[in-house]
Every structure is written in structure tokens, then in C-alpha cells.
Amino acid sequence: MELRHPELSPRERALREGPAPRLRAVAASLLARGGRLHDRGYRWLTSGPRSLYGLAMTRILLGVVGLGVLLTNFGGRHYSFGTASSWNGELAEPTSDFPRIWLFSAFRATAESPALFTALYLSAIVAALMVTVGLVTRPAIAVHLVLWVSLIETNDSLSDQSDNAYRIFLVLLLLTRCADRWSLDTRLRDARPGRTESLDWLVDTVHNLALIALVFQVCAIYVAGGFYKLAGEAWQHGYAAYLPLQTAQFGTWPVLSELVTAWGPGVAVATWGSILVQIYFPFLLLRRRTRAVGLVAIMTFHGSIGLLMGIPWFSLAMIAVDAVFIRDSTYQALSERVGRSLRPRVETPPAARPESELIDA
């Protein structure tokens, strides 16, 4: 492009040359700005994986959720998913789409052979364990995902939204480098001579994109949940938290249910508080201080419903993904502190960090 007034800035040039060139200059400046944004985005995506500790924590906790659900239901595996559940007709005619897809049909196909079914169930447990400790992580996540979906979707009537969330989280986790920290894979790799991957930039980019998708997914769950609640009268009038706790299914600790719903204002705070924390969660994340507030609030929310409503694994699955909102520097500091306190106190510890850094979320 030929520059007619190289000594002038685009703005001065536009002023001198009238409206048409001015428009052109505005367009050029917008393009330049867009280009810079594109550059920044490109750099953010390609300059190394983000939140490696956070996603390692997500992986560990999602693995624990998988293990937890599988072990909790081990005794009732035939009754809930296998041949003893055939009365509901889902083994013959699945309600869910998944059991009809070949990849997710294993449990349905083996339901009538309890021994095979149990063997498959045990392999799902092993895969969950491998995900937790980070052994052959990516294949382990894939296997766990396939077995999990094919088990859970065998009985759609016992499935709930937590299963959808867990499945989506696993799909996205599969695309990340969640085994780069706190995993057996790293230890094994460290023992071998290092090798560099020529496609690292691609793996990193996919990792970062999947991280964005996870963050978006979990925020969307909260905000949509809040939106739907706003439409309900019991939520508006501040007593919705009371109702499920009075049922046997969602009030698994009747004495605690009585206790926590006895005082009206407390019920209102819990009811409105759950709506507010859900809708405002993404905005609380924007700044460091409010992020800590948001995380404490959402953990309290999950902790309470996990215990009082008898849905601990659902709560833990959500906490697992919320774990990416804690910065890697915080995890490193925590990890060092834990490491120090585990090591015998012979040598003097490395430079101590100020307390404030340790609780920084």
C-alpha cells in the first residue's frame, strides 16, 4: 500500500482528507485492532497450556466421583442396571439414545450374563482409578467415559442431570493435558529421557480451547439453573429450600432437615442465596477478591446440598470443575506447603511464603 502522507497519523490524515478516507481510516483502525485481538488470542491459545494444576485437580476429583458412584452402586449393580432391573423394560427398549449406539452398548449387551456384567463393571472401576492417579491418562479417560455412559444410560429412569454434566466434563477433559501435573504418567515420563513433541502447539491449543469450553459449561449450568429458579414461586418467596428437604428422597438426614429449616430467615437466605450465587458466579470470577467469595459461596452451596439432599457425587463433580478457577500459583504454593509438612523437619525449609499468598484463590 502506498502511503501518501507518511509523516501523518491515520487520524490526522483522515481529518485532512474528508469523510470517505476518514471512514477508510476508521475501518483500517478497527481492522488493526481486530488483528491485535486476533494476535493476542492466538498467543493465549498457542503459548503453552493453561491451568495445568487446576485441570489436574479436576481430573483427580472427577476420577474420585467416577469411583465413588461405581463403588456406591456396586452392591446394587444388577438391581439398578443389570438383569434384575429388566422389569422396567429399558433393557429391551432403551429410553436413552446411548445404549443403541454400538460404542455405548456394552452393559446392555451383557446384562443377562451377570458374571460378564460384573467383569465390565470392575473394568469401569479400574479405569476410574487410573483417571484418578493419572496412569495412561488419556486412554483411561476414554475407556472410563465409554463404560460410564454405557452403564448409566442402561437405566435412564435412575439417571439425572449429574450424569449429563459428568459425561460432558469427561469429554472435554479428554481434550486437555490434565495428566501433566500430579499424575503417575508424569513420574514415569520423568524417569525416561525427555523427548519434545513437534505437535505440542496443537495439543496445547486444543487443551486451552477445551479449558474455555469447561469454564463456559460450568458457568452456563449455574446461570441457567438460576434463571429457571427465578420463575418459581417457592424460590421467589424464599422457602424453596425447605420443600425437597422434607421429602424422603431429597432429605436423607431428616433430623438435619428439621434443624436447618426451623428458622425461617435462614431458609430465605439459603433459597435466595442459591439463586444469587448461581447467577452471579461468572461475574464473581472476574476479579481476584470476588473470585474467592464466589468460590467459597459455591463450595458451601455444593457441600450443603451434597450432604443434606443425598447427592454427594453430583456436588463433587461440580466442585471438580470449579477447581480450575483456582490459580496454578495457588496450587503450587499449597502443594509446596503440603510437601514441606510431609517431609521430615531436618533441613531448613525454603523461603516461606506469606500467608496471604496461600489463601489466594
Add this chain to the structure above:
Amino acid sequence: MQHPEEPARPARALAARRAVVTVLALLLGWHLLASALWIAPSSPARDVVPGDTLREYMLPMFGQSWSLFAPDPVSADYYFDVRAVVGEGDDAATTEWLRASDIELSRATYHLFPPRSASSAIAQAMLLRGAWGDLSKDQKDVASAHYYKGEDWSSRLHEDLVAAGGTDEVRTTFEEEDAASIAYATRVAVAVWGEDVQRVQYRVARHPVVPFDARHDPTSARPSPAFVEPGWRGAERASPEAQTLFTEYFCSAPAQVCEV
């Protein structure tokens, strides 16, 4: 500045990399847009995606719905009760109603990690109740009558339901849930009262909790449960292996009901 020993990366490779990253970022953009439209309450915003593309992209892998406990939270217990006629001729006896849903729930109440089995009768009660609610008065009358004599009771029930009119969809849904409920009731009856079970009856109920404002008022009675009670049906047995597994598990619940 380039390092002298490091060859300059060909500009074409860099451009290709940039193109790949841009395409991946656009894919993410689509995923986020689709997820947002799918997860948000349905709105005219969904029209930005033409045709059935949104559904086809989201289902089944990204299927989800977050209207949990909303707009109206769960505010009632659901019951699944079973009774049976056990024995033949002069020995035939009708059992008391047994609340199977409570037996299952005893695995959840005061347990930190409730298994899913704790609510399978509840889930069936809700499905049956929903299907029943869609039936016409005539269809409900048919379903409330008793069908258990002979081998052909289920085909007689089917014919009478068809004759009662209404859409195929409503009738089929009820028939499926009725069949599942009968099969469940039979498994429970055999587990609890033994192999001599001749016929079964089930009923399901929705029982609202004490209203919030009345929770401290000892004189206020909890609203009564509303029962749905189809007639007696012939027993629908499971394979011996399935029944054994059912019995072992059902009878090992903390609430003991099975005759040992």
C-alpha cells in the same frame, strides 16, 4: 532475530498453523453458541441456528437440562405399594400393602452415599402417575378393573383399553408403565412372600410435604396422599436368575421385610 544455527521456520508452516488454530477457535465458538442456546431456557434466540442443526449437534453427547428443582422444587414424596394374593384355592390369602419404595429408601436415609437403587420404585411411581394422568375417564375405568384370570388377561386388558378410545400414544405410554409396574410388583411380591404369588396389585401415590408455613404447627395435618390404584393383575415373573438377584438385593435393605 534468528539464531544462526536455527533455521528460519518457513513462513508457510506458520501460516498453516495460524489457519489451524483459527479453525479450531471457530469450532469452539460454535460449540459455545450451541451450548448457550441449548442450555438457556428456550427463546427466539434459538432461531439463529437454522433447522434441526442445534438438536443434532447437542444430542446425545451434550444433552442436558438445568431446570433442576425449578421452577417448582420437588415438594412431595412418591410411594409405590404392592400387595399380592398368595396360594391357591382355600389357602389363597391377600397380603397387606407393602410400601416397596420405603424398603428401597432405607438404603438412603441417614446414609452419606445413597445408591441409585434407593429410588427406583419412586422413579416408577412418578412415571406411572404421569402416564395415568393423561388417560381419559373411560380408560381409567378400564385400567381400574381387575385383569388376572387365564393366560390372556393382558390381551383382554389391551383390547378393552383400545376400545375405550383416546390416542395410541397416551394408551401405549400407560401400557408400558403399567407393564413395568406389574413386573416390579411381581418381583417384590415373590421376594417378600415367596413363589406362591398368584396375582399382584400395585398403587402409587404422591404425598405433598407439610406446607412451609405450617411446619411448626403440630395440629396441622400433612395433606393426604393421592393414590392411583389400577386393578389386580396376573403375576409377570422374571427369569429365575433375575428374580434371585432381585430378591438378594431387595431383601438385604436395612428395612427388613422378607420372610427368611
